[in-house]
Amino acid sequence: MNYAKVFLNSKEEKEINQGFPWVFDNEISHLKVKTFDKEKEEWVNQTLKETKLAAGTPVEVYTKAGGFLGTGIFNKNSKITVRIFDNEKVDVVYQDIEGFWEKRISDAWNIRQLYYKNEDSFRLIFAEADLVPGFICEKYCTAEGKVILVVQFLAMACEVFRNEILSALTKIVQPWGIYERSDADVRNKEGLEQKSGWIGNSRETVITIVENDIKLIVDLENGQKTGYFLDQKFNRDAIKKFCHGKKVLDTFTHTGAFGLNAFKAGAKDVTSVDISEDAVETVNKNIALNNAGSVMKAVCADVFDLLKQYEESQEKFDVIILDPPAFTKSAKMITKAYGGYKEINLRAMRLLNKGGILVTCSCSHFFDPNTFYDMIMHAAMDSHKKVQILEKRYAGPDHPVLCGYPKSEYLKCVIARVF
Numbered sequence: 001m002n003y004a005k006v007f008l009n010s011k012e013e014k015e016i017n018q019g020f021p022w023v024f025d026n027e028i029s030h031l032k033v034k035t036f037d038k039e040k041e042e043w044v045n046q047t048l049k050e051t052k053l054a055a056g057t058p059v060e061v062y063t064k065a066g067g068f069l070g071t072g073i074f075n076k077n078s079k080i081t082v083r084i085f086d087n088e089k090v091d092v093v094y095q096d097i098e099g100f101w102e103k104r105i106s107d108a109w110n111i112r113q114l115y116y117k118n119e120d121s122f123r124l125i126f127a128e129a130d131l132v133p134g135f136i137c138e139k140y141c142t143a144e145g146k147v148i149l150v151v152q153f154l155a156m157a158c159e160v161f162r163n164e165i166l167s168a169l170t171k172i173v174q175p176w177g178i179y180e181r182s183d184a185d186v187r188n189k190e191g192l193e194q195k196s197g198w199i200g201n202s203r204e205t206v207i208t209i210v211e212n213d214i215k216l217i218v219d220l221e222n223g224q225k226t227g228y229f230l231d232q233k234f235n236r237d238a239i240k241k242f243c244h245g246k247k248v249l250d251t252f253t254h255t256g257a258f259g260l261n262a263f264k265a266g267a268k269d270v271t272s273v274d275i276s277e278d279a280v281e282t283v284n285k286n287i288a289l290n291n292a293g294s295v296m297k298a299v300c301a302d303v304f305d306l307l308k309q310y311e312e313s314q315e316k317f318d319v320i321i322l323d324p325p326a327f328t329k330s331a332k333m334i335t336k337a338y339g340g341y342k343e344i345n346l347r348a349m350r351l352l353n354k355g356g357i358l359v360t361c362s363c364s365h366f367f368d369p370n371t372f373y374d375m376i377m378h379a380a381m382d383s384h385k386k387v388q389i390l391e392k393r394y395a396g397p398d399h400p401v402l403c404g405y406p407k408s409e410y411l412k413c414v415i416a417r418v419f
Helices: 090-113 162-173 230-242 257-264 277-289 303-312 331-351 369-383
Strands: 004-008 022-024 028-037 040-046 058-062 068-074 080-086 122-126 135-141 147-153 177-182 195-199 206-211 214-219 247-251 269-274 296-300 317-322 352-362 387-393 412-418
Touching: 004 068, 058 080, 058 090, 090 122, 090 162, 122 230, 135 162, 135 206, 147 162, 162 177, 214 257, 214 277, 230 257, 230 317, 230 352, 230 387, 230 412, 247 257, 247 303, 247 331, 257 269, 257 277, 257 296, 257 317, 269 277, 269 303, 277 296, 303 331, 317 331, 331 352, 331 369, 369 387, 369 412
Parallel strands: 004 058, 147 177, 247 269, 247 317, 269 296, 317 352
Antiparallel strands: 004 028, 022 080, 028 040, 058 068, 068 080, 122 135, 135 147, 177 195, 206 214, 352 412, 387 412
């Protein structure tokens, strides 16, 4: 088995021992690489800069002193030079690599079965959080009961196991179709070309799923990321108790899912807003699909501008939902993101009737929970409102959190009373 050994700089193992699965290029002291001179095997020390070790090669990761940390995949093209995926050595992991990946995916599948029914759609594999680095797999169940998997191979660490992973998914899930959405920019950083399309038999790329008894159109080919955001399923259901007979504003709506849950709960008026014309078109289709037109409407507008207009015209709502995209995708942008989150929350608080409900979310892992709650507090101060947090919610159990890997704990959802 061709593999190498990666040795870290002094004291760089702390986070890995805590569960963090990445080794960055600046954390590496040197490598030991096998060479063959006149059929004699030798281990030769090499720096990261000089090594010609091929991307996708398995490596064992060691502390500076030689303590074993885990097995991963090497990729010099990426700043994340090693992604660790197991705590056994290479010879153990690769003894039966097909069986290894079948067991790992089977474990993820079995955990989801505790929370979801066969007719549910859910995230089957959540990358590093399920110990499958860089790999996402959504399981969609259509309204007709057909299972489609949408997969993303976003790193070399999963790309090298493409055949084994797909084989295991086919065996365990037996899907009607598998659609690939490996068209994210992160693949370029890994030295991989972007790709998308059906793997095997072609099927329809626009499907209808049922979530919380609501029909929703999902565009596998053109929808954001994998077509739909499954992580908010239980949070969407949780708002229903606050919506009966209420006037609801659903912002950054994407597909209208929060608004449709409000409609399902008996809201008297629902306005769903998105800046994207394509998104609003989908919302209108979903409104028609659920016969919600007498209560619900879609508006194409910039949410920041619309909230300001509503405030100027003294519009009032009973429930406001803020589910924006990530305002920051780097630690450097947190201050700017704080201002954006604070502005929409402050304006929403002013637009609510006394005792109204604010559902506010952030999906950026850089914007950590403490910063998020601090933002809510300061938005309340500046809007001269009192805010009573009723529920602190997160992504569903199909998005588990891996201890030591904070990126897996990204979604925050607060349900609060504003007065």
